[in-house]
Amino acid sequence: MKVLQDFPLPEIRPYIDWSPFFMTWELKGKYPKIFDDALVGEEAKKIYDDANALMDQVIADGSLKANAAYAFWPAASDGDDVILYTDESRSTELSRFHFLRQQWERKGQKDYRSLADYIAPVDSGRQDYIGGFVVTAGIGADELAKKFREELDDYKAIMVQAVADRFAEAFAELLHERARKDWGFGQNEGLDKDELISEKYRGIRPAAGYPACPDHTEKRTLFDLLDAENNTGVELTSSYAMYPGAAVSGLYFGHPESRYFTVDRMTKDQIEAYAKRKGKPLSEIEKWLSPNLAYEPE
Structure with missing residues (x-):
């Protein structure tokens, strides 16, 4: 397991995907083309500049902190479950992730996917692995937002959360890049930041509660494996939401044919x-x- 605490925000910053940021402010368009939009371009440039000014501030004063934990485990699929083992002997089960399978036929689709399909079966004789991670860039965000609200600056209070969210998502991207290199197959990717944002790399990082793994309760298994509360400061609420909100968690699959899908009904x-x-x-x-x-x- 690797634990990264108080990770430098300037190292995370280049990994930011700005397009979702503008959706927070109900501005439609992709970065950087949105700046040329006749209707929203001027406003988009203003909030972009304000966000970067706030980023400069939180980097200088240390009011936002980023933490992460990630690990890999020897693994094998057992039906739609994935078994995690304590060590390379693969003799003792550590834990399991439980997945669900598509049941509805889709146009052009010939199979019905489960995330377990991307891990080698237990009787295959192949040695496979699964990874998991929890990251946050929201340590201190609530306190800073509260400070701005007390100063009657609701705009900056909202901006704090928007900036923390962008840092968190960017940290997840940075960490995935590191994880692929640790895994071995990412050593020679040679991808620029735009290609990373466009997910031109091998592997996926699906999250519990999202279309391919709609059961939020699977987060508890991941958090226990990573001791996430202690290592990252991220907690799970009774509804399995992550707190602070500027946090991302998920699993790493390295199968070359792995891709995102929707389990649906x-x-x-x-x-x-x-x-x-x-x-x-x-x-x-x-x-x-x-x-x-x-x-x-x-």
Whole structure:
């Protein structure tokens, strides 16, 4: 495991994808072309400059801090589960991630994906791995935003959160680049920052609660494996949201054919089997996966 605390924000800054930043302010357009937009270009340039001024400030005074933890584990798939082992002997199970499988046919699609498909099966004889990470750039963000609100500067209070979010996402990008190099296959990528933002690299980093892995409760397993609360300062709320909000977590898959997908709607038989695999009551699983159910729970 690698733990990075108080990571230098200037090293993270070049990895920022600015396009989502403008959506925070309800301005449509991609960076940097948005600056040339006749309707929103001038306003977009102003908030961009304000954001960079605030970044300069938080770097100078240390009011925002970035922490991260990531690791790799020997792993093998067992159906739609991924087994993590304690060491390279692969004789003792450490933990499991539980995944779900697509059930609905899509145009041009010939298979039904599960994230477990991107890890070698337990009986394959291949030695495979899975990684996981938690990053934040939001340590101190709430305190700084509160300070601005007390000064009746709501604009800067909102800007703090927007800037922290951009740093956090950029830190996740930077960390993934490091992880691929640690893994071995990322040593000779030679990608520039635009290519990184466009995900031209091998592998994916899906997050629990998102389309390929819609069950938020899987975050608990990841946080326990990384001792994330102690190593990063990020906590999980009762609803499995991350606090502070400027945080990103997920898993690293290195399979060359891995890509993002949407699990979408699932029938009761899969949900029942999933509940059994997780050792949880069906009603609890149905609660967390309610947007994905293709049936009405009893």
